[in-house]
Amino acid sequence: MVRVIMLSPPGAGKGTHSKWLTQRTGATHISSGDLLRAEVECGSDLGRQVASYTERGDLVPDELIFSILAPAVVAAARHTGGYVLDGFPRTMPQALRAAQFGADLALTANAVIYLTAPEEELISRLLDRAQRDGRSDDTLGVIRHRLAVFTKQTAPLVDYYRGRGILIELSTDRPEAEVQADLLDGLQARGLMPPLTAPSRPDHAPSAGANAAEDR
Numbered sequence: 221m222v223r224v225i226m227l228s229p230p231g232a233g234k235g236t237h238s239k240w241l242t243q244r245t246g247a248t249h250i251s252s253g254d255l256l257r258a259e260v261e262c263g264s265d266l267g268r269q270v271a272s273y274t275e276r277g278d279l280v281p282d283e284l285i286f287s288i289l290a291p292a293v294v295a296a297a298r299h300t301g302g303y304v305l306d307g308f309p310r311t312m313p314q315a316l317r318a319a320q321f322g323a324d325l326a327l328t329a330n331a332v333i334y335l336t337a338p339e340e341e342l343i344s345r346l347l348d349r350a351q352r353d354g355r356s357d358d359t360l361g362v363i364r365h366r367l368a369v370f371t372k373q374t375a376p377l378v379d380y381y382r383g384r385g386i387l388i389e390l391s392t393d394r395p396e397a398e399v400q401a402d403l404l405d406g407l408q409a410r411g412l413m414p415p416l417t418a419p420s421r422p423d424h425a426p427s428a429g430a431n432a433a434e435d436r
């Protein structure tokens with residue numbers, strides 16, 4: 221079962237491709253942003269604390285995000301054996317702690333999908349989403365701040381995961397179907413997913429190897 225981290229600047233398609241990948245694989249989708257927004261909506265003290273960061277486009281403190289995410293990852297591993305982590309980790313301390321946590325529980329991520337798109341494209345997608353979904357942090361000023369936060373705090377994770385040999389980098393500035401095909405190829409190349417189609421050879425047909433043996 222896949223255990224995947226989705227890493228991308230806001231607007232690069234992390235949510236869309238995470239949902240698609242969970243449908244395709246049966247792994248559990250865990251979105252840090254969705255979990256945080258649910259906490260804000262229920263109006264708890266924790267939710268008010270969370271909102272003071274998310275509304276400005278700042279990251280919530282590592283300690284807080286870990287306390288919300290860790291139980292979700294453990295539950296996912298129990299239920300489906302796999303996860304697609306959408307939006308976590310997002311800082312080097314989160315990544316290092318997640319790696320330790322994963323090693324302790326035999327839940328280490330086996331691939332990191334890094335989605336990219338040009339900055340102007342990211343901004344225009346987020347402004348479109350603002351009209352559709354009305355997310356309070358999708359205003360131009362907050363979007364620009366979130367992109368700067370990504371560059372400063374999250375971008376260093378790209379080299380970290382590349383160094384560990386588990387990074388799959390994909391441009392999303394093209395049709396979704398192409399991104400998805402490349403995503404599957406990347407996972408298959410690493411032996412994390414079965415091939416898309418079974419070989420078309422009928423069961424009773426001799427294999428090339430068997431023919432060769434008969435010919436000798």
Ligand code: ADP
Nearest residue numbers: 230231252253274277278279280285307308310
């Ligand atoms: P986007 O990728 O568009 O910024 P998300 O839904 O992933 O949207 O995140 C929304 C907000 O939730 C972030 O701007 C940040 O404030 C907070 N957040 C999400 N994940 C994390 C995380 N791993 N660490 C800290 N803050 C987070």
